[in-house]
Amino acid sequence: MSKLIHVAAAAIFNESGELLLALRNSKQHQGGLWEFPGGKVEPGESAHDALTRELHEELGITIDLAASRPLIQVPYHYPDKSVLLDVFRVNRFSGDAYGREGQPLKWIRLSELPNYQFPAANKPIVNALLLPNAIAITPEYSTEALLEDGQMSESCLTELADQYGRFVAQAMLNGADAIMLRAKHLDNSVQLALYTQLAERFKSRPIIWNTSIEAANEAKVPVIHLSSDRLQQLDRQGLNGRDLFSGRWLGASCHSLEQIQQAERVGVDYITLSPVQQTPSHPDTAPLGWDEFTRLVSQTRLPVYALGGVSLDNIDTAIHVGGQGIAAISGFRC
Structure with missing residues (x-):
């Protein structure tokens, strides 16, 4: 070399x-x-x-x-x-x-x-300039109280969309530049309906759908985020996600250097890296800490969002050590 x-x-x-x-x-x-x-x-x-x-x-x-x-x-x-x-x-x-x-x-x-x-x-520089700095990730809202005879009716879907919409509106007021819809507990058709309503209601912010490339291409969604499982599956199959995805931005979740390298091979535009700090939702998962986050960021050419136990209070720290910014759920609720 x-x-x-x-x-x-x-x-x-x-x-x-x-x-x-x-x-x-x-x-x-x-x-x-x-x-x-x-x-x-x-x-x-x-x-x-x-x-x-x-x-x-x-x-x-x-x-x-x-x-x-x-x-x-x-x-x-x-x-x-x-x-x-x-x-x-x-x-x-x-x-x-x-x-x-x-x-x-x-x-x-x-x-x-x-x-x-x-x-x-220079492509990662262009991406870093165009990507947002603060992504709010939607929490998981239960649908049990909304179902009618076990089915998701139109009125149930509207009420569910209102729950997500209230979170999005509050997150935007609290400084979110973009919103990620992560609702893996819901059927794909319900997720798409939620995405469509949120994208129509909040046109001033990019709405990122955490889904598969196949579902996104079928719905002509411009921005998606792959789970670490979907990322690894693409890498095992030797597929280039950037070639497969017809939209503008393709992201992925990573938790280690190995997964970061997978993301680079698959051709994503950005990644989230987690957990940076301890989180109530995953109390048994050892956090990376800022030193390890910094080290891993230095190993990749991709824009990296700090995720896990972070909020807007940490955005300057994330950027100072080379990250793109932060992504959070609870950090945008207050």
């Missing part, structure tokens, strides 16, 4: 919320593609120092480290070279950015990001 090249890069935002992209010279490795500005970390240099130096040399700007935070670390192996991208989100800087080395620059809206072509190693 070739020597690993350590690179510090930045997703730079201006006061208007636009993102800066730079075009690689056609003679460079992966030339002609857009990239996030930055450069090599020199021996003995920290990633922060390298980023400050490189952005001044390349763009003529001085970044405000107090308004910068880690975005994602991406270890990536090309056939001819290996890189570790240490990527930061820069929200404030001084100076007017221009291509000091003659490279074309462009400020774009974040929603336009999928329209641009990047080197393969």
Whole structure:
């Protein structure tokens, strides 16, 4: 394997919320593609120092480290070279950015990001910028009191949807950027009906359905999350979930390095990693702890959500150690 090249890069935002992209010279490795500005970390240099130096040399700007935070670390192996991208989100800087080395620059809206072509190693950076930071996972609501003669009537379904809807509304008020419908105790048809109602009612937030690829494709659902069992089944069959899934975002639940590696082979876009801390629902399961979470995050190029005993109070910690954010159930109830 070739020597690993350590690179510090930045997703730079201006006061208007636009993102800066730079075009690689056609003679460079992966030339002609857009990239996030930055450069090599020199021996003995920290990633922060390298980023400050490189952005001044390349763009003529001085970044405000107090308004910068880690975005994602991406270890990536090309056939001819290996890189570790240490990527930061820069929200404030001084100076007017221009291509000091003659490279074309462009400020774009974040929603336009999928329209641009990047080197393969940059795909996780694009995903990290577009994915939410806080996911609220629905609790399990019992249906026993709602069933009429053991059947789920239309009125029962409406009442059940209202229960889930109240949780979603409260979670949004408490800061959830996205909602995951996890209702494995319900029939697939009931889950789909719930998903449809929630997606229609809460159009301002992505609704993620925890289900199978087959069910999601049939219903044309854009965002799904695979259980660790479904993830392992795909990996055992040698299938690429990203190729099979027709929607936009494919996530998966992971609990170990082995499962993280399975997620990478299957081609998911993001993962949850749990349990980070002790949870009342799984009192006998030993938590990973933040040190182990940090170590596992450093082993993958995927955006990672901390799950298990976490809340919005932990989101800065999760992001600081390289995670995408947090996912929680009880953390959004209060």
